Amino acid sequence: MPEVFATGCLVGFLEWACIRAVNSHLNWPQEQTVGTHIAVSHIVATPVGFDVTAKVKLIEVDGRKLVFEVEAHDGVDVISKGTHERYVINKDKFNTKMKEKTSEKLT
Numbered sequence: 001m002p003e004v005f006a007t008g009c010l011v012g013f014l015e016w017a018c019i020r021a022v023n024s025h026l027n028w029p030q031e032q033t034v035g036t037h038i039a040v041s042h043i044v045a046t047p048v049g050f051d052v053t054a055k056v057k058l059i060e061v062d063g064r065k066l067v068f069e070v071e072a073h074d075g076v077d078v079i080s081k082g083t084h085e086r087y088v089i090n091k092d093k094f095n096t097k098m099k100e101k102t103s104e105k106l107t
Helices: 007-023 091-106
Strands: 031-041 051-062 065-073 078-091
Touching: 007 031, 007 051, 007 065, 031 065, 031 091, 051 078, 078 091
Parallel strands: none
Antiparallel strands: 031 078, 051 065, 065 078
């Protein structure tokens, strides 16, 4: 692989920026968010050592669904644009469902 900022890392970075943008507006840690959809471009390569910044904007709230407009910049170019969806979840309910799913798989 070339020594550049990988697309997988970019996706995680954009998700993290959205999480940080809404956490102070949630009843955290009881309420948290999980990503459910991401549609982004990765249009320009970024060499190792560049600082990448994310700009995220919450553009829609539909019940528990949050939709963000996302963009990343490497100080020279816009490297990514798109949207990301997250859902607000109750941490305890979510963890209970995951434990039940794990138990089902193990039996």
